[in-house]
Amino acid sequence: MRSDTDIQQDGKVLSDRVLEKTGVAVARCYQCGKCSAGCPLASEMDFPPSQIMHLLQLGDFPEMAEKALRSHTIWLCLTCEICYARCPMEIDIPKVMDALRHESLAQKKVNPKARGILAFHRAFLDSVRYTGRLFEMGQVIDYKLRSGHFLQDLLQAPWMFFVGKLHLLPERIRDRRLLGRIFARIAKTRENRP
Amino acid sequence: MKTGFYPGCSMKGSAREYSESLLAVARELGRELPEVPDWNCCGATAAHNIDTDLALALPARILAAAEKDGMNEVLVPCAACYSRLSVTRHELLDDEALRNKISGLVEADYQGTAKVVNIIEWLASIPDLEAWVKKPFAHRVACYYGCLLVRPPGVVKFDRPEEPQSMDLLLKKMGAEPIDWAFKTECCGAGFSVSRTDLVAKLSGLILEDAVSRGAEAVIVACPMCHLNLDMRRPQIEKQVGKKINIPVIYITQALGLAMGIPARKLGLQRHKVAVKLSPRTAES
Numbered sequence: 001m002r003s004d005t006d007i008q009q010d011g012k013v014l015s016d017r018v019l020e021k022t023g024v025a026v027a028r029c030y031q032c033g034k035c036s037a038g039c040p041l042a043s044e045m046d047f048p049p050s051q052i053m054h055l056l057q058l059g060d061f062p063e064m065a066e067k068a069l070r071s072h073t074i075w076l077c078l079t080c081e082i083c084y085a086r087c088p089m090e091i092d093i094p095k096v097m098d099a100l101r102h103e104s105l106a107q108k109k110v111n112p113k114a115r116g117i118l119a120f121h122r123a124f125l126d127s128v129r130y131t132g133r134l135f136e137m138g139q140v141i142d143y144k145l146r147s148g149h150f151l152q153d154l155l156q157a158p159w160m161f162f163v164g165k166l167h168l169l170p171e172r173i174r175d176r177r178l179l180g181r182i183f184a185r186i187a188k189t190r191e192n193r194p
Numbered sequence: 195m196k197t198g199f200y201p202g203c204s205m206k207g208s209a210r211e212y213s214e215s216l217l218a219v220a221r222e223l224g225r226e227l228p229e230v231p232d233w234n235c236c237g238a239t240a241a242h243n244i245d246t247d248l249a250l251a252l253p254a255r256i257l258a259a260a261e262k263d264g265m266n267e268v269l270v271p272c273a274a275c276y277s278r279l280s281v282t283r284h285e286l287l288d289d290e291a292l293r294n295k296i297s298g299l300v301e302a303d304y305q306g307t308a309k310v311v312n313i314i315e316w317l318a319s320i321p322d323l324e325a326w327v328k329k330p331f332a333h334r335v336a337c338y339y340g341c342l343l344v345r346p347p348g349v350v351k352f353d354r355p356e357e358p359q360s361m362d363l364l365l366k367k368m369g370a371e372p373i374d375w376a377f378k379t380e381c382c383g384a385g386f387s388v389s390r391t392d393l394v395a396k397l398s399g400l401i402l403e404d405a406v407s408r409g410a411e412a413v414i415v416a417c418p419m420c421h422l423n424l425d426m427r428r429p430q431i432e433k434q435v436g437k438k439i440n441i442p443v444i445y446i447t448q449a450l451g452l453a454m455g456i457p458a459r460k461l462g463l464q465r466h467k468v469a470v471k472l473s474p475r476t477a478e479s
Binding site: 021040044075076078079080081082084085090092094098099101102105116117119120121122124125127128132133134136140143147152153156159160163165166167171173174175178179181182183185186189190 | 203204206207208209210232233234235237238239240241242243244245246247248249251252255299300301341342344345346347348355356379380381383384385386388389390391393397426464465467
């Protein structure tokens with residue numbers, strides 16, 4: 001049931017691309033709803049996990065795939081793995097969420113409500129890229145700059161410093177050049193992806 | 195048998211008392227825990243949210259370094275790092291083409307010889323742990339496993355995903371009385387501690403309220419993220435639930451250390467947001 005306006009890449013609809021990337025066939029989901037019942041953040045989501053699965057199953061209609069990619073849900077998913085552990089069909093839903101996040105990012109369809117969460121992830125990875133480890137204080141400052149949440153947790157810092165949990169300088173690994181090469185190679189393969 | 199230690203970034207910073215207490219306990223037990231040489235961050239939630247190759251490459255470099263150093267197993271006390279390392283090992287051993295691709299990315303020939311071990315497995319492998327207990331930790335405790343020690347079951351193959359028992363058994367050996375409760379494996383909000391503190395306060399509040407209402411005197415954790423959310427985020431949790439919650443959150447290695455008679459300061463108990471004040475009592479069972 002495909003229309004001419006299908007959003008397809010390589011002639012494949014979203015559920016096919018998810019299958020290719022993750023090996024997970026969303027068609028196997030029979031909508032029991034156990035994932036949504038157990039999901040700790042289902043009440044915060046625009047579509048609970050079972051509905052995301054349903055959107056993918058209806059992915060021949062481009063507007064359904066679009067809803068999944070633009071959903072707040074895919075960024076709220078904590079990867080707590082409760083849905084996967086309880087799914088009677090053993091469908092790896094967190095892995096599907098990862099694939100949807102990657103596609104949402106690549107197609108620049110990230111839900112505006114998820115900007116803070118994404119800013120946090122990006123600040124985290126930048127810290128790892130340049131030092132090899134997470135530099136907590138540097139990351140939080142980077143996150144504040146990206147998200148605009150300047151005042152948040154400001155009072156936490158002196159307490160953390162006082163109890164010896166806050167380092168003012170990053171720990172750096174020796175082979176940072178290798179880390180740089182790994183990040184560069186991955187960025188290159190991402191560019192070459194269709 | 196050489197056991198390596200992967201502290202991960204949290205244990206060097208906001209969760210340093212987890213590392214301090216583990217190393218204090220290991221010293222007492224006569225176990226050496228050399229760090230994985232020149233280890234890097236596992237990538238945590240951020241990496242797998244952004245890119246699958248990166249999420250596999252960062253842990254693969256750690257595991258390859260451990261392997262090269264002749265380590266047969268790597269102790270990963272942070273449940274979040276444990277999950278990323280376990281998932282990576284599982285996926286790379288399962289798929290040779292993927293293993294070759296990731297090995298190429300990290301410039302190592304990864305074989306998967308080093309096993310990934312969590313803190314509960316490591317403590318449970320110590321023979322006669324009871325014999326080390328000098329001052330029984332005689333308190334009612336809520337053993338909080340969180341998400342990633344037991345899930346996904348097909349990857350971690352550890353304990354059971356619903357109502358696990360391994361941590362409860364260890365606490366019993368320390369002289370504690372583990373309670374039955376409903377939030378053993380519910381999520382605390384994990385990596386949203388900074389970006390969505392409101393959600394962390396909500397989820398963590400439910401966990402603490404259940405533990406308190408069932409009479410626990412302390413929550414025992416085995417993950418820096420769980421500790422950060424349940425302890426350091428206590429002011430936000432209290433605001434969310436509208437009342438004061440005094441229950442302390444203690445790392446399993448701190449509880450063991452106390453039971454072994456190691457001074458509280460050496461276990462980093464002074465670094466908690468919520469003061470660890472436990473009145474001496476004898477467990478009822």
